[in-house]
Amino acid sequence: MAAKARIAVVGAGLMGHGIAQVFALAGHDVTITDSVGASLDSAKARIRANLADLGDDPAAVERVRPLADLAAAVRDADYVVEAVLEDLSLKRSVFVEIERHVRPATILASNTSVIPITRIMEGLRDRSRALGTHWWNPPYLVPLVEVIGTQWTSHPAIDWTIALHQAAGKMPVHVRKDVPGFVGNRLQHALWREAIALVEHGICDAETVDTVIKASFGRRLAVLGPLENADLVGTDLTLAIHRTVLPDLERRGGPSPYLEALVAQGKLGFKSGEGFRKWSGEQQAALRANVLQHLKKARARDA
């Protein structure tokens, strides 16, 4: 991997501007594009504010070049990462368009949260250079990037992408099979399914679910993964627990009716003031600030 690569970010929203920031801070030249003028226009201001807040080099923002024209943004790139809305047909058409303008060796990545990369990339002429890179929000604070190959992705494309993210201070992992949700979101939503079921079945309320997690195994999760934990307590004990508990866990193959009812009632969470719980403006701001503080402290500890 070249020490200085040309990176193009397509989609300048929440994730796109943060991904651009990480690559610019790592010394790469970054173009960023968006189909909505307001998103593109605000990208550099958002990056500037983040850099100031984190105490990172303010000059990094000068390596980010917003361009309204997609073709101009991707034409010279070594690496293109897409972060447009989570919509399969939109992503497919964006990649077909990107492929028309990039050089033959350019690697193409999607930052989809859960959509299989195979479905996004199957319409491309050269699928060997296409892969997934699943970042977490905010991209400049959460270290993990899942790098997902399809049956067509070349090994050099995977290796180059892993090296690119490693050199930019991220923690890339290789996901060997292109399954919906990859690794992180499968694990996260397995937990959310059970969390919602506990409320749905009246075992406890939503606040209690969150308290139980945050005040118990959530405390350890950042330093003790579940399989490390299983080895720590013993696989024999884990087996005994699973024999009792697993038959009782939620195993519904689709979303909970409780969740569907919330959405149908317009209880959409922060954006409507109520979801599983009611949220005042102050409570929302406090929770957001608390998460940000926690992630910033973790980054400082890692440094």
Ligand SMILES: NC(=O)c1ccc[n+]([C@@H]2O[C@H](COP(=O)([O-])OP(=O)(O)OC[C@H]3O[C@@H](n4cnc5c(N)ncnc54)[C@H](O)[C@@H]3O)[C@@H](O)[C@H]2O)c1
């Ligand atoms: N938000 C998260 O926590 C998170 C985490 C990991 C991955 N992701 C994934 O990242 C992607 C982006 O999510 P986000 O949260 O940044 O969304 P967002 O809505 O903040 O940003 C999406 C941007 O894409 C732009 N866009 C739409 N169509 C476009 C097009 N044709 N060409 C160029 N730009 C276009 C929009 O104008 C918008 O600025 C999604 O696939 C999402 O699932 C999100």
